């Protein structure tokens with residue numbers, strides 16, 4: 001066995017041993033057949049896991065930004081780093097800020113390994129740890145000398161482990177009145193924002209809209225969840241919300257974030273219009289699919305994760321007594337409440353009778369089928385939007401005119417709507433049946449807007465509608481007239 005002291009030159013050069021509590025190193029341990037291994041969770045500038053194999057008197061090391069993969073289909077990056085001294089095996093503690101690797105190191109797993117192959121740029125081993133067991137290969141991805149390797153699990157996933165689900169469509173609530181007997185129901189505040197499912201893997205968060213679009217880049221503040229969850233893998237359901245200065249969710253404010261894609265603009269807007277991910281369900285946790293668990297149990301698991309920070313929170317829910325939460329939401333000028341049966345499983349994409357929404361204000365999504373040119377102060381711009389909704393099934397499906405929406409716009413809204421509608425201009429009316437007035441300019445019915453209104457008229461149009469914002473997360477074809485379902489909560 002050769003001494004490790006020669007190999008530790010780079011390790012020692014990077015550190016001041018008067019300052020850091022890390023060991024300077026000695027000799028011993030590990031040979032061609034194998035030895036001990038350790039995985040250290042390292043909260044440095046970026047969270048990563050340091051994977052170290054004892055061999056020829058040193059710890060041969062890689063940094064894994066996403067940890068050790070448990071699924072053979074999911075290779076993770078492994079950045080080859082300098083050999084570490086054997087004493088590092090037991091190191092846990094605080095490396096001072098400003099020092100190399102400043103941050104906290106804790107042991108994530110340790111055990112022994114056997115070597116099956118150890119060649120230049122390729123290593124095959126079998127790990128026997130407390131958390132990780134199985135055959136792994138590490139291989140260099142580029143030419144000799146590059147530090148980028150990959151780590152691949154060669155065995156099937158650990159027994160009983162379920163893969164993280166992908167592309168889940170969020171469960172929906174049906175518009176309804178409060179149930180007469182609400183003992184079996186849980187009630188939450190209805191958050192007025194953009195629904196999003198977060199897939200949290202080690203070191204990475206993927207955020208998807210209700211139509212399955214990856215919207216993570218627009219909300220960088222949510223990516224910090226990966227750090228908070230550390231090694232845990234979770235799929236969360238929640239709403240992206242922008243709060244106004246009074247602490248109320250403001251869909252209007254959120255508009256300013258929804259339509260921005262430039263990273264520079266997002267960085268600036270983050271300060272002005274911060275977004276919070278309000279989490280209300282947990283669908284998967286560490287290899288276990290939770291969809292079939294009752295709502296009350298999923299909530300208990302979710303609350304145990306204690307996800308609370310500036311950019312995400314987990315508000316509680318009330319068992320029964322929906323009327324008092326609805327009253328509270330009305331007093332605070334909030335949109336309403338969502339009721340969920342305590343015993344109900346999570347049904348992705350379904351709008352069943354287990355989740356209901358009860359609103360203080362009447363809201364409706366509408367398809368924009370054109371506009372009326374502005375007059376006076378709004379000359380040359382949009383005066384009012386022409387709204388509609390789909391009616392009928394299959395071949396009978398028609399876009400019905402639901403009246404014009406002429407209030408609720410900010411200057412910014414008018415500008416954005418002008419930009420978005422102009423390219424959609426068309427000659428003929430997209431509406432069937434009742435038509436808007438002569439001056440109408442028609443548009444392909446692609447954009448969806450949220451409006452508030454007083455009531456439906458007998459003719460099926462909106463009375464006193466007010467514009468709230470564009471809903472790019474809703475496909476236009478899905479917009480129908482929402483009616484409270486008296487049977488939903490029976």
Ligand code: MN
Nearest residue numbers: 042050063101
């Ligand atoms: Mn490290």
